[in-house]
Amino acid sequence: MKIAHISDIHVYNKKTAAAFAGLVSRALSLGTDHFVISGDLVNSGTDDEYRLLVSVLKDFDIYNSRMLSVIPGNHDLFTTVFGKVLSTDDLMKNKSLIPSLLSDILRYSLNDYIRDLEKFNDYLHPAFEGSFCAGESFYGYPHAKILSGKVAVICIDSNMPLGIRNNLFASNGHINLHRVENLLSDPRLAGKTIIPVIHHCLYPMGEFKRRHDLIFEKSMILHNRDQVTGFFENHGIRLVLHGHYHVHERYTAGSEGMVVLNSGRGYAGDWHLIDTGSDDFEITSLRG
Numbered sequence: 001m002k003i004a005h006i007s008d009i010h011v012y013n014k015k016t017a018a019a020f021a022g023l024v025s026r027a028l029s030l031g032t033d034h035f036v037i038s039g040d041l042v043n044s045g046t047d048d049e050y051r052l053l054v055s056v057l058k059d060f061d062i063y064n065s066r067m068l069s070v071i072p073g074n075h076d077l078f079t080t081v082f083g084k085v086l087s088t089d090d091l092m093k094n095k096s097l098i099p100s101l102l103s104d105i106l107r108y109s110l111n112d113y114i115r116d117l118e119k120f121n122d123y124l125h126p127a128f129e130g131s132f133c134a135g136e137s138f139y140g141y142p143h144a145k146i147l148s149g150k151v152a153v154i155c156i157d158s159n160m161p162l163g164i165r166n167n168l169f170a171s172n173g174h175i176n177l178h179r180v181e182n183l184l185s186d187p188r189l190a191g192k193t194i195i196p197v198i199h200h201c202l203y204p205m206g207e208f209k210r211r212h213d214l215i216f217e218k219s220m221i222l223h224n225r226d227q228v229t230g231f232f233e234n235h236g237i238r239l240v241l242h243g244h245y246h247v248h249e250r251y252t253a254g255s256e257g258m259v260v261l262n263s264g265r266g267y268a269g270d271w272h273l274i275d276t277g278s279d280d281f282e283i284t285s286l287r288g
């Protein structure tokens with residue numbers, strides 16, 4: 001089976017929708033059987049953005065569970081915040097907006113989060129058919145979908161309403177591992193090769209400071225990243241998919257070389273193709 005891993009397409013106008021359509025067309029021409037999009041599908045969660053996104057999915061007949069798995073990113077959820085940022089650039093490039101954004105983040109409540117998550121789920125609901133939750137879940141996350149006889153994806157919402165102190169730029173995350181543990185113990189997943197899909201990153205602490213600066217580091221935190229990495233390793237996970245950080249690369253996390261794909265430049269046409277046919281995943285990097 002060939003899985004196209006795409007992330008951060010940030011659809012918000014006709015041009016970005018056309019860019020996404022180009023990516024999907026190329027992926028289908030290369031034999032993609034299933035698309036996994038790991039968040040930031042739209043830029044600020046407006047109905048117009050979602051309609052553009054859905055029109056592309058429908059045009060290529062991938063607006064269904066057999067062809068598509070998705071999770072929300074922070075741009076899909078913190079809609080009152082990102083409504084002001086009309087580009088795919090990160091917040092640090094829009095410094096003049098920061099004061100009003102901080103005020104929006106301060107006011108952003110759990111109810112706002114639930115409203116945004118429900119809207120995301122409403123627009124993407126065909127992708128969830130046949131997937132299942134186990135034990136406690138939060139508005140459908142995490143959920144699992146069996147893609148083939150042996151491969152299953154676990155779709156995790158790594159965004160959380162964390163409050164302004166822990167989420168200054170609406171871009172940090174946290175994963176409730178208790179819920180993921182419950183799901184992984186479901187007998188339907190026994191013997192399956194599990195691929196977790198998250199939005200936030202598993203880069204080691206300090207990596208963003210080394211590449212950018214301390215403020216960037218503080219804006220890209222998965223708060224329980226070390227626990228998440230250890231948890232995945234303990235469960236025999238060999239491949240994790242994410243985006244959020246707008247680079248395109250493959251790296252390893254943890255002590256045993258767990259492979260992590262960041263497809264965070266979907267808006268620029270970059271993605272990964274994963275062939276699950278052999279015992280080891282065969283991964284191809286594709287650039288726009």
Ligand SMILES: [Fe+2]
Pocket residue numbers: 008010040073075244245246
């Ligand atoms: Fe993004």
Ligand SMILES: [Fe+2]
Pocket residue numbers: 039040073074075199243244245
């Ligand atoms: Fe993001």
